[in-house]
Amino acid sequence: MIAQIFAERCTGCQACVAACPTHVFDAGTDGVPLIARLDQCQTCFMCELYCPADALYVAPEQEGEPGLSAAEALAMGQVGRLRHDYGWDRDAPPEAPHLQDFWQLGPLLREGAEIAARRYAKRKAAFEDG
Amino acid sequence: MSEAAPITRSADVLIIGGGMAACWAAIMAAQAGVEVLLVDKGFVGTSGVTATGGPNHWWVAPEPGRRETAIEERYARSFGLAERDWMARIIDETWRALPQLAGYYPFAGDGKGGTFYSGVRGPEYMRALRRFAQDAGVTILDHHPSLELLLHADGAVAGAAGYARLKQQTWTVRAGAVVIATGGCAFRSGLIGSHGNSGDGLLMAAEAGAVLSGMEFSVSYSLSPAWNSTRTLPYFAARFFDTEGRELDVPPPMSGEAAHLRALARALETGPVLADLSDAPDALKRGLRRIQPASLAPFERKRIDLFRDRFPVRIFGEGTVRGTGGLQIVGDGCETSVANLYAAGDSATRELVAGATSGGGAQNAAWALTSGRIAGAAAAAHARGAGRRRDAPVKAAGTAGLRPASTARLPDAREGLPVIQAATIGYDAALWRSGDKLVRHRDAVEAIWRTIADHGHAEGGGAVALREHAAMAACARWILAAALTRDESRGMHMRIDRPGTDPAQQSRLLVAGLDRVWTRPERGAAQEIAA
Numbered sequence: 001m002i003a004q005i006f007a008e009r010c011t012g013c014q015a016c017v018a019a020c021p022t023h024v025f026d027a028g029t030d031g032v033p034l035i036a037r038l039d040q041c042q043t044c045f046m047c048e049l050y051c052p053a054d055a056l057y058v059a060p061e062q063e064g065e066p067g068l069s070a071a072e073a074l075a076m077g078q079v080g081r082l083r084h085d086y087g088w089d090r091d092a093p094p095e096a097p098h099l100q101d102f103w104q105l106g107p108l109l110r111e112g113a114e115i116a117a118r119r120y121a122k123r124k125a126a127f128e129d130g
Numbered sequence: 131m132s133e134a135a136p137i138t139r140s141a142d143v144l145i146i147g148g149g150m151a152a153c154w155a156a157i158m159a160a161q162a163g164v165e166v167l168l169v170d171k172g173f174v175g176t177s178g179v180t181a182t183g184g185p186n187h188w189w190v191a192p193e194p195g196r197r198e199t200a201i202e203e204r205y206a207r208s209f210g211l212a213e214r215d216w217m218a219r220i221i222d223e224t225w226r227a228l229p230q231l232a233g234y235y236p237f238a239g240d241g242k243g244g245t246f247y248s249g250v251r252g253p254e255y256m257r258a259l260r261r262f263a264q265d266a267g268v269t270i271l272d273h274h275p276s277l278e279l280l281l282h283a284d285g286a287v288a289g290a291a292g293y294a295r296l297k298q299q300t301w302t303v304r305a306g307a308v309v310i311a312t313g314g315c316a317f318r319s320g321l322i323g324s325h326g327n328s329g330d331g332l333l334m335a336a337e338a339g340a341v342l343s344g345m346e347f348s349v350s351y352s353l354s355p356a357w358n359s360t361r362t363l364p365y366f367a368a369r370f371f372d373t374e375g376r377e378l379d380v381p382p383p384m385s386g387e388a389a390h391l392r393a394l395a396r397a398l399e400t401g402p403v404l405a406d407l408s409d410a411p412d413a414l415k416r417g418l419r420r421i422q423p424a425s426l427a428p429f430e431r432k433r434i435d436l437f438r439d440r441f442p443v444r445i446f447g448e449g450t451v452r453g454t455g456g457l458q459i460v461g462d463g464c465e466t467s468v469a470n471l472y473a474a475g476d477s478a479t480r481e482l483v484a485g486a487t488s489g490g491g492a493q494n495a496a497w498a499l500t501s502g503r504i505a506g507a508a509a510a511a512h513a514r515g516a517g518r519r520r521d522a523p524v525k526a527a528g529t530a531g532l533r534p535a536s537t538a539r540l541p542d543a544r545e546g547l548p549v550i551q552a553a554t555i556g557y558d559a560a561l562w563r564s565g566d567k568l569v570r571h572r573d574a575v576e577a578i579w580r581t582i583a584d585h586g587h588a589e590g591g592g593a594v595a596l597r598e599h600a601a602m603a604a605c606a607r608w609i610l611a612a613a614l615t616r617d618e619s620r621g622m623h624m625r626i627d628r629p630g631t632d633p634a635q636q637s638r639l640l641v642a643g644l645d646r647v648w649t650r651p652e653r654g655a656a657q658e659i660a661a
């Protein structure tokens with residue numbers, strides 16, 4: 001769930017108020033949005049992608065207490081990390097586009113399924129032998 | 131509260147929804163030269179399961195024999211309920227349409243010197259579709275959830291009404307044709323991206339008289355870490371353990387009869403299940419961050435190394451998102467059974483292309499794209515001919531949660547959600563269906579529906595939430611009625627008291643009704659089910 005908006009980073013652009021698909025934020029009177037409806041947060045990280053100032057931190061726990069505090073996440077370099085991993089914080093050089101490895105998704109998924117199928121067949125055979 | 135004056139607008143075509151199906155519909159309608167308005171509950175770009183996913187589309191080159199072979203392979207898995215013509219249509223349309231996004235989506239290589247078109251990453255895909263739609267002339271209204279449809283005196287759909295939640299105003303749009311593209315219903319399971327997918331469009335359409343199909347095929351789950359629903363790519367090679375370190379007997383992911391899911395569900399009912407990904411492909415361990423960064427964040431943000439440490443998992447219900455049920459399609463233009471009303475994407479039945487099995491993994495995305503484009507084009511042509519009929523009197527069709535049959539005294543229905551969830555995505559209820567369990571769940575859900583229909587009433591943002599709960603209750607009723615009528619097992623509909631497939635029931639099953647739910651085979655006589 002959305003854990004924190006870092007006021008010192010926030011420019012008050014309100015991009016997150018518009019971009020949050022489930023209407024978690026209200027525009028704040030001092031420019032910093034308010035987390036107004038935490039119960040509607042679906043932990044989708046989309047606000048982080050759309051915040052140009054890397055001022056938001058979403059804890060990964062959909063329910064319950066977060067393992068890391070927002071301050072710890074900041075110290076670990078996790079605030080803004082996701083937007084950087086997506087490449088949304090910079091243009092890509094033409095010879096290395098952001099999505100250059102994306103085609104591997106299908107083959108890797110199939111490879112994973114094959115590993116599981118082979119291992120399971122072996123396990124069954126061993127079980128029958130023994 | 132609705133403080134300011136209501137917003138009233140008109141358009142030739144109104145699209146309700148903001149995922150891939152809605153956007154492709156809007157683009158096609160706008161390209162046909164008519165005025166198009168799109169209203170989304172959330173923000174077009176982040177809302178819906180497309181945005182958080184990364185759909186791989188069914189992608190088969192037009193080379194001799196290849197498409198025919200692909201269709202036969204998939205048809206064989208449809209349990210006789212798909213249509214080869216529709217399958218051919220979505221392969222062809224997808225092949226033609228996706229490359230048109232080139233100016234908006236950063237397509238990259240396919241590892242073989244060509245361009246990779248078939249799989250697209252969700253946030254970039256939806257960002258591209260938003261810009262493409264805007265450039266085509268579509269007016270997008272974000273955060274404008276639709277609450278109900280408007281009807282002409284002759285029963286044809288005349289537009290829709292809803293609530294603009296950032297502006298805190300009600301809105302009304304009159305249109306010559308309306309496309310429902312509100313996605314599937316995942317019953318608030320926590321499934322990635324699905325919070326707004328509460329089946330609203332199905333309820334709105336049913337109130338206008340529309341019929342649904344395939345609602346019994348709603349048994350689908352995705353595996354994720356217990357604390358956060360993610361995409362499933364990382365977990366395909368997983369081994370599973372109990373907390374004592376004993377390896378569990380879990381058949382591999384693509385085994386028949388949902389053996390993988392059933393084994394996980396049974397284990398989860400007895401205690402925590404831990405996944406071990408040490409067997410995952412090396413290239414995945416190295417490349418996951420570049421392919422699917424959002425799958426890594428939930429681990430890094432707990433200081434868990436997902437490929438070394440064991441971690442608890444859960445399976446998240448997908449309901450009709452990767453199930454196949456939805457609004458019945460009655461024509462080649464994605465018409466529903468109601469005049470002026472069209473359906474696309476997960477809000478429409480996907481039986482036409484996937485039958486009784488999930489179309490996830492290729493067909494659902496190709497369907498969402500194609501049905502969107504077809505519905506958008508057909509709605510535009512229809513609206514151009516029929517006109518907006520702006521001055522004709524209309525009536526609002528909404529019932530449960532908006533216009534209670536009795537005293538208004540229920541502003542919030544979330545208390546009933548656990549009962550609805552237990553009946554639809556509860557492991558035992560869904561993966562081991564039986565007549566007596568279905569009857570029990572039907573009666574429990576019926577009581578919740580009655581309370582909302584008789585007493586539910588809220589205003590403003592509260593009305594949006596209440597309608598979401600009404601819609602989930604309605605979807606649950608249709609699912610249970612269909613599952614009870616389909617007196618056999620077929621595809622993802624598995625009845626432990628009817629284990630075999632019955633050739634006499636090889637027909638799509640229609641379900642509809644609000645006050646009284648009814649079911650009937652698509653070809654065959656009506657069979658009333660007492661609500």
Ligand SMILES: Cc1cc2nc3c(=O)[nH]c(=O)nc-3n(C[C@H](O)[C@H](O)[C@H](O)COP(=O)(O)OP(=O)(O)OC[C@H]3O[C@@H](n4cnc5c(N)ncnc54)[C@H](O)[C@@H]3O)c2cc1C
Pocket residue numbers: 146147148149150151152169170171172173177178179180181183184185186187188274275276277311312313314321322326327328330331352360361362451452474475476477489490491492493494495496498
């Ligand atoms: C994790 C996951 C992975 C998947 N992977 C694949 C894959 O690889 N291949 C494949 O073929 N399929 C896949 N699928 C399925 C595929 O993503 C969907 O079929 C497709 O994205 C559906 O698009 P849609 O536009 O119909 O729905 P969505 O993208 O869910 O959009 C629904 C929209 O309706 C809006 N809405 C809802 N209610 C209202 C209302 N009352 N008023 C206004 N708007 C409303 C929502 O805000 C949202 O914008 C996957 C699904 C999931 C969950």
Ligand code: SF4
Pocket residue numbers: 001002019020021022023024040041042043044045046047048058
């Ligand atoms: S994580 Fe998603 S739902 Fe939660 S605040 Fe951010 S954008 Fe909104």
Ligand code: SF4
Pocket residue numbers: 005009010011012013014015016017031032033050051052053054055056
């Ligand atoms: S998007 Fe970021 S910078 Fe803009 S208001 Fe939100 S938190 Fe502040």
